[in-house]
Amino acid sequence: MHEDMIRVEHLSKIFTTGFIGLGKRIVAVNDVSFNCKSGEVIGLIGESGSGKTTTARLILKLLAPTSGEIYFRGKSIWTMPNREYYRCVQGVFQDPYSSINPVYRVKHLFNNTSNLFREVPKNEASHRVKEVLELVHLKPEEVLEKHIDELSGGELQRILLANCLFVDPNVILTDEPTSMIDASMRVIVLNLIKELSEKHRKLIVFITHDISQAFYICDRMIVMYQGLIVEQGSAEDVVLNPQHPYTKRLISDVPKLKQKFKLSMED
Amino acid sequence: MSLKDLLRHSPKLLVGTCIFTFFVLFAIFGSTLFNVDPTKPEFGSLETPSFDHPLGTDILGRDLFAQLIHGTGYSLKIGIVAALITIAIGVGVGGIGGYFGGIVDEILNLASNVVLTIPTIAFLIVIAAYFRVRSEWIIILLISSTSWGGMARSIRSQVLSLKTREFVDLAKLSGISRVRILFFEVLPNMLSYLVMYLALSVAGAIGSEAGLSAIGLGPTAIVSLGMLLRWVIVWEAVRYGAWWWFFPVGLTITLITLSLLLINDGLDQVYNPRARRG
């Protein structure tokens, strides 16, 4: 049964700058509505300024909306206590080097996350930590005692995915999880994300500016531009048969391997 | 890295730490090894250094070496305690304002700016003169209440930038309270800065005390390095050519300050390595 895991209704977020809001007004998210079901990978695509990251932060309760509602399984997320909500919804962010506190070792990350599971005894929790690290093909004894400068971007990003799995949420929002990783490791991380949805039935919201990566792993795609949704549909429909001029331009401007740009200044 | 590694990495740090530790030990153990009352005028006047009086005596017949021991002790105490209080206030004000934002930040930031711009010397003179009897704690509070402004601003800006880092977001996603995040996630990233600032603050506080005392507004009941300077001035030691009286005090203040600056510089070298220049 594919239920509506996350439902966003008429969500808006307006930022004001200046002293007591007398400065500029930025409409980051403009009356956005969409829904996502469990077990799918849904892509939220847009370039900088599109509002995709703000939308993600709103869903993660890191920001409060100006208007609109977000529902998790029918319940408004703002009525749910944080510790309950975060056992169901988690996030993985862009910069793996910034996502773990550089002052501490990697195990500190998992210690923090166990705050959500205070009722679980400590040795059970450490056992679970080792399990999830192995799930992302990492050796616990090789990473837990290290600091972030001793590990590569790919390893760190996998540790963050493992941290997500430790919580075992229903929904994972990943914000540009591969933009700071090399091409060869990127595919491995993308495959891992796809596996989370297929094998573990999680809803993955994949937020990116890179429509090609989204095309590889997403079932459905939502294209945003300047705070608005301009197009949504299945991945094939959106990429192979785009309707909105912005989407069309976006796809045609992406460099491809099989065909070259028509260079307008060709002699 | 461990303390040993730190010291090995930077010669400045090593030298600074050695000199400062020497003065600390000098202050702590000096009076047990050389048990003479610095305030009793029981010896001959203006005696040059000798075995009995390693730094000679002043015009009133008081032993100068004993004065130096006590003076160093009190100055270090005033300096260190004032610096710790300054840092506690600065971190509290800057950290809370920077992290929580909003109206709290506006108020705390305003307070920091006011404290920063008040002319410290003038303020200290006015307030100090108001107190007829000044214990060392009055001096400590005077110094620390006027010097936390710069630190608060600096901590605030660092907290502002650190709180947007993703590890802070992830801590929130673990349901950790904002206060815990501030103290256990954000502030630990500034430890190296705090240690460096501590060294500078101590140097500054010792200097402030010396300055206040030299103009007669220092602690009234105790012998501090600043008080020793005061006596040098009041009794016109220079006119008497009593180099054993005026020289060691100035040298001590200079060396203590220098050692703290070296520590600060050495730590800076270790924590902020610059690219090798060819």
Add this chain to the structure above:
Amino acid sequence: MDGGNHDILIEAVDVKGYYDVPKGYVRAVDGCTLKLRQEEIIGIAGESGCGKSTFGKILMGYDKPPLRMVSGTITVNGVNIYSVTWNERKRIWGSSIAMIPQYSMNSLNPTRKIRNLIVDAMREKFRTGISESEMVQRAEHRFKDLGLSSTALDMFPFEMSGGMKQRAVIAISTLLNPKVLIVDEPTSALDVSTQRLLLELLYYIVKRKIVGSMIIISHDIASLRQICDYMYIMYAGKIAESAPMERMIEHPLHPYAKLLLDAVVTPEPEIRKRKLEGIPGAPPQLIKPSIGCRFSDRCPHVMDRCKSEEPPYLALEPDRFVACWLYGEGMGTDARRHDQS
């Protein structure tokens, strides 16, 4: 190769450039050979840490400590660049060969107007007999040519978008019409449409002969594919394979090149139909490289010979070079002695 002059503008033979660090030497460029002809656009591709940026600097003669040119020869426009002094090299930088380093659009002095930056640059690097006003006039024409209005000259960098800044940097770097332009990661931190415009711009400045030839260093193979005629793929300080662009894309030979090209995601239908394979593991540390082929620990076709002997960089066809034991002794001609004129 079709059309154009076959004059060789850069010839680099078995170049080694190391970084002198306390722990030893970082062998960022460890025996690389390259040839650049007139009117050619060459791409140097590779992942982070492969040495491509360092190679770009070395090719220019910019071996500022701790970087050091250790061995090999580099001839730029006929000049053996490491046989002349730093000051003599400074004279040819800008006019004979120019470089746009990574993130250069972020290093525009934010307190100076573009017009003054041009004058600054001219005074600092360009040392020619042209007067200031003439230089600014030339800049105005060039800006217009590159799609920037002349009002851009009176802007501050923070008033310009990323794309505008990058164009301004390109315009300033090419004012003296250098024969060779080396660009490092021209399209990072820009959005997709701006990236496309920039690639077109780079193509344009070669076709309109504003510069003679170009070397583009990038990790984005799909972007390089759009305008480069020839591509080098680097791995761990060495060149794994080099070939004309079309041939490389159609049929890469080196296992790393194959895997790297397979890992490129594009919005084309084939991507949905199969599972892509990345390359597990990580590149070796360049400070203590292992013996044998540097890719051997991650290569799906590894043989015993690969672990003990480094494969030489050999020509398989007149225009195509690979360093891999799968291809035996190639044509039997060592690239280092190969002459293609």
